Amino acid sequence: MSKPLQGLLDSCRTYLDLPVERLRTFDPGHYTDEDFYALEVEHIWKKEWINVGHASELPNPGDYFSIELIGEPIMIVRGKDMELRALSTVCRHRYMLVAKDKEAGNKSLFVCPYHHWTYDTEGQLVRAMYMESNKDFDQEKICLPQFRLEVWNDLIWVNLDDDAAPFAPRVEALDDLFSVYAPGDTWEMTNPYDKIWPGNWKNFCENNMEGYHHMGLHKDTLETYSPTRLTTGITWGENWTRYQVPYDMDTEMAKSLVEQTNWTPGDMRQNQPALDILMIHPANAFVIYPGGAGFYSLWPTAVDEVRYRSGSVRPKGEDMERFDPEGEDYDSMRALDEDGESMPYIAKGVRSAKAAPGKLCWMEEPILRWMQWISNKVLDGKVARS
Numbered sequence: 001m002s003k004p005l006q007g008l009l010d011s012c013r014t015y016l017d018l019p020v021e022r023l024r025t026f027d028p029g030h031y032t033d034e035d036f037y038a039l040e041v042e043h044i045w046k047k048e049w050i051n052v053g054h055a056s057e058l059p060n061p062g063d064y065f066s067i068e069l070i071g072e073p074i075m076i077v078r079g080k081d082m083e084l085r086a087l088s089t090v091c092r093h094r095y096m097l098v099a100k101d102k103e104a105g106n107k108s109l110f111v112c113p114y115h116h117w118t119y120d121t122e123g124q125l126v127r128a129m130y131m132e133s134n135k136d137f138d139q140e141k142i143c144l145p146q147f148r149l150e151v152w153n154d155l156i157w158v159n160l161d162d163d164a165a166p167f168a169p170r171v172e173a174l175d176d177l178f179s180v181y182a183p184g185d186t187w188e189m190t191n192p193y194d195k196i197w198p199g200n201w202k203n204f205c206e207n208n209m210e211g212y213h214h215m216g217l218h219k220d221t222l223e224t225y226s227p228t229r230l231t232t233g234i235t236w237g238e239n240w241t242r243y244q245v246p247y248d249m250d251t252e253m254a255k256s257l258v259e260q261t262n263w264t265p266g267d268m269r270q271n272q273p274a275l276d277i278l279m280i281h282p283a284n285a286f287v288i289y290p291g292g293a294g295f296y297s298l299w300p301t302a303v304d305e306v307r308y309r310s311g312s313v314r315p316k317g318e319d320m321e322r323f324d325p326e327g328e329d330y331d332s333m334r335a336l337d338e339d340g341e342s343m344p345y346i347a348k349g350v351r352s353a354k355a356a357p358g359k360l361c362w363m364e365e366p367i368l369r370w371m372q373w374i375s376n377k378v379l380d381g382k383v384a385r386s
Ligand code: FES
Pocket: 091, 092, 093, 094, 095, 096, 112, 113, 114, 115, 116, 117
């Protein structure tokens, strides 16, 4: 093991029983070191459940979208049997991709562009021309492979580990709260926000785990109705963290947001209007608020690059243009860009020779709980290997 990696793992050990009063960030190297990143990929990203979207994105047989998840080209497809599957897009002939990254639409057949081998919505090969001469070719036995997929409260979860334990029991404590993501057919999903940002995935996660930065990065958006100073309700479980930033009902903005949505106490499982912000580790963030519920998923594409896929469920019939990242009136996800646009600067910061871990405030406690989870994963992995 390289000396820098040993140092980073030793450092991880110090977070395991770090009191919240002594909270500090990870070391710069935790965000930049290729060997540490390789450990994260092996022991976190190839083992954990990742929320890639919402079932309402794919209502009909043949609906699909494609993603590249930790180097795996995958398409999420609703089969003609109405089941959702995570199919590998790698053609069983000569490795061509039958769907490229970020495709979306509806197909009854997936035709490989290379030699036109053709698969149905369940991944079964249904057509391959001029193959009679190959004695080992048996069309019925050829299928696009599947990755593990679970739908939990209409959220689509994928795991690259064929032997992973089921997802739902791991988050049982959140099941009732997350039923807001499955409100039936009176709600619909906004067009997904799907972007690549420079930066290490952990910097993005940290950003999603505290309301401390509302008064900074979001001073003209979230802070105007959901201000930092009201942050409260920090709780956590083995695999998740949660906190709330209540609306400041003395502001016109908060009043109008609540009015627009006809929110009444109890709606969205809330006693008062708030951003209720959750993280299911490693990097699946969620925000529940009056009138909607968003998912904010990300995964690394490299040590210094992140894929960010997000969307919201909202009542049907709303002006969805407001939520369309490609649309002219796009504004509701401006806060996401405010976060994303700041990340390249942090990516530069962690690479400076003068960078050093900073002290954190009490509102950043969810970050500690998640750092401890990460540290346990990479340390367990290292112990298991040696
Ligand atoms: S690689 Fe797909 S048909 Fe040849």
